[in-house]
Amino acid sequence: MKDDREIVMSGIRPTGFLHLGNYFGAIRNYVKMQDDYNCFFMVADWHSLTTHPDTKQLKSNVHRVLAENIACGLNPDKVALYCQSHVHETAELYLYLNMLAYKGELEKTVTFKDKVRQNPENVNAGLLTYPVLQAADIILHRAKFVPVGKDQEQHLEMARNFVNRFNHRYGEVFPEPQAFNYNQALIKVPSLDNTGKMSKSENQLATLYLADNDATIRKKVMKAVTDSGPVEMNSAKPDYIENIFDLMKLVSSAEVINRFEDEFNNCTIRYGDMKKQLAEDMVNFISPIRNQVEAILQDEKYLLQVMETGAAKAIESAKATMLQVRKAMGLQYY
Ligand code: TRP
Numbered sequence: 206m207k208d209d210r211e212i213v214m215s216g217i218r219p220t221g222f223l224h225l226g227n228y229f230g231a232i233r234n235y236v237k238m239q240d241d242y243n244c245f246f247m248v249a250d251w252h253s254l255t256t257h258p259d260t261k262q263l264k265s266n267v268h269r270v271l272a273e274n275i276a277c278g279l280n281p282d283k284v285a286l287y288c289q290s291h292v293h294e295t296a297e298l299y300l301y302l303n304m305l306a307y308k309g310e311l312e313k314t315v316t317f318k319d320k321v322r323q324n325p326e327n328v329n330a331g332l333l334t335y336p337v338l339q340a341a342d343i344i345l346h347r348a349k350f351v352p353v354g355k356d357q358e359q360h361l362e363m364a365r366n367f368v369n370r371f372n373h374r375y376g377e378v379f380p381e382p383q384a385f386n387y388n389q390a391l392i393k394v395p396s397l398d399n400t401g402k403m404s405k406s407e408n409q410l411a412t413l414y415l416a417d418n419d420a421t422i423r424k425k426v427m428k429a430v431t432d433s434g435p436v437e438m439n440s441a442k443p444d445y446i447e448n449i450f451d452l453m454k455l456v457s458s459a460e461v462i463n464r465f466e467d468e469f470n471n472c473t474i475r476y477g478d479m480k481k482q483l484a485e486d487m488v489n490f491i492s493p494i495r496n497q498v499e500a501i502l503q504d505e506k507y508l509l510q511v512m513e514t515g516a517a518k519a520i521e522s523a524k525a526t527m528l529q530v531r532k533a534m535g536l537q538y539y
Contacts, residue, residue, distance in 0.1 A: 213242040213385065214348035216249040216289070216339065219266040220257075223273045225413045225491075226394040226403035229455060234352045234387055236278040244284040245346045245519060246274070251289045252338060255331040256320065268508055269498070273415055275511070276497035285522070287515030289342065294523035298530065299334075299341040305370045306337045306363075315359055340364035343382045346522045350385035358384060375533040378526075394455065395448035397429040416495055419488045426484035431476035439470050449476075453483050456490040 215235065223232070238244055248267050254260070267288060279286060289295060311317065311333050321328050331338075339360050343351055344367075351361055361384050368379045396403050398411035413425060430445045442450065446469075453462050461482060468474035501507065531537055 208243045210241065210243040211350060212245070212346055212348040213238050213350045213352065214245040214247070214343045214346050214382075215352050216247045216252070216342050217270055217274065219248050219250055219253055219263065219270045221262070221266045221269055222414050222416055223270070223277075224403050224415065225455070228277060228415065229392045229394050230354060231352065232274060232277045232279065234385075235274070235284075237387060238352060238385075239280060239283045242350065245348065245522070246279065246284055246286050247292075247342060247519070248288045249339075249342070251295070252335060255329065255335050256324070256327075258327075268502060268505075271508060271511060272498045272501035273494075275501055276494045277415070281511045281515060285515050285518035286511060287519045288512055291512065291516035292345070292519045292523050294520065294527050295338070295341050295345055297527060298345055299338050301530065301534065302337045302341055302367050302371070303334060305367050305374070306334065308333075310363065310366070311336065314363070316356075336360045336363045337367065340367045344368060344379045345526055346519070347379055347526055348382055349380050351382050352385045375530075375535075378529050378533050392455075393451050395451055397425055397448075397452075399430050399445040399448060413487060413491065415491060415498065417491060418495070419492055422487050422491060423484040426487055427480050429480060431480070434474055434476065435469060435472050438472060442469065446476075449479065449483060453479075453486070457483065457486040461486070 215231075217231075235244070235246060248270055250263060250267055253263065253266075257263075271286065274286070275281060314336055317333060317335065320332055336359075340363060343361075343364055351357075353361065361382060365381045365383075368381050372379060394403050395401070396408055396411040397413070398408055400408055400411065403412040410425060410428070413422060417425070429449055431449070432443065432446075450462070450465070453465070465474060465479050465482075
């Protein structure tokens with residue numbers, strides 16, 4: 206079927222258990238984009254091999270990340286939702302792009318240097334060429350827009366460099382991909398311990414996961430740092446109090462937020478009550494998603510069907526691109 210909409214592509218690493226920061230930072234954008242663009246969303250299982258060669262957990266992680274994205278509103282009928290390893294054309298394009306990527310530029314990549322520092326015993330070539338594989342993922346569908354966070358900017362810049370080298374050498378095949386974000390100012394999802402943002406690897410007790418049960422959510426929220434309250438009318442909020450308001454803005458009604466704003470301003474606020482309210486609103490937000498994730502995970506047949514349908518869409522698009530690539534490169538001998 207012909208689709209004239211612009212093409213969007215993004216990858217999700219299957220490292221399990223999404224949190225509130227992933228939801229408001231990434232997934233919500235995907236869900237919004239699925240009606241306006243021709244979207245390809247992929248689980249980057251090959252990428253995960255660069256740092257996690259042990260694959261015992263891989264299948265369940267892939268299933269979970271698919272289930273979590275679907276439960277958050279991503280519709281497999283509207284987008285191509287697929288696994289990287291199911292689209293073998295990716296590997297072929299990766300090989301061609303590797304001939305256009307220089308060792309020097311790959312070694313200078315910030316994410317590569319970080320991973321070398323974190324894990325000096327496993328500096329494999331796949332790690333070095335991680336950005337090449339990512340570029341292959343994107344341009345395989347000739348995507349123009351890539352919804353990603355700031356940490357991926359350098360990878361996108363490298364993808365544009367590979368595209369320009371390819372187009373210059375073999376002829377215009379690929380558009381230049383660029384980062385995409387609906388809301389210019391990124392939404393803040395602070396951690397509950399006032400140390401920064403919610404994050405996968407650090408401070409798990411200060412991060413709310415979509416898989417957390419109600420008791421865990423309440424416990425984490427109630428532990429958020431507060432003080433004995435403002436003593437002067439209309440004073441400025443300390444940052445740890447601002448954080449609690451920021452979290453409320455994500456899940457609570459305007460009425461609730463205004464009430465606590467007023468109580469803060471006239472010094473009658475009781476942070477215990479505020480946190481109780483926030484905890485209930487978080488429970489109401491997260492528990493339906495969590496329950497749906499569990500239901501989807503029980504239904505392995507459905508998950509297989511999602512992956513199959515997604516792969517078929519992605520392969521169709523990939524095959525069309527690769528015909529153009531081989532032709533442009535002069536790799537058609539008969
Ligand atoms: N590197 C991305 C990350 O760490 C994941 C990813 C793999 C990706 N392939 C991609 C993102 C293609 C955007 C497009 O989050």
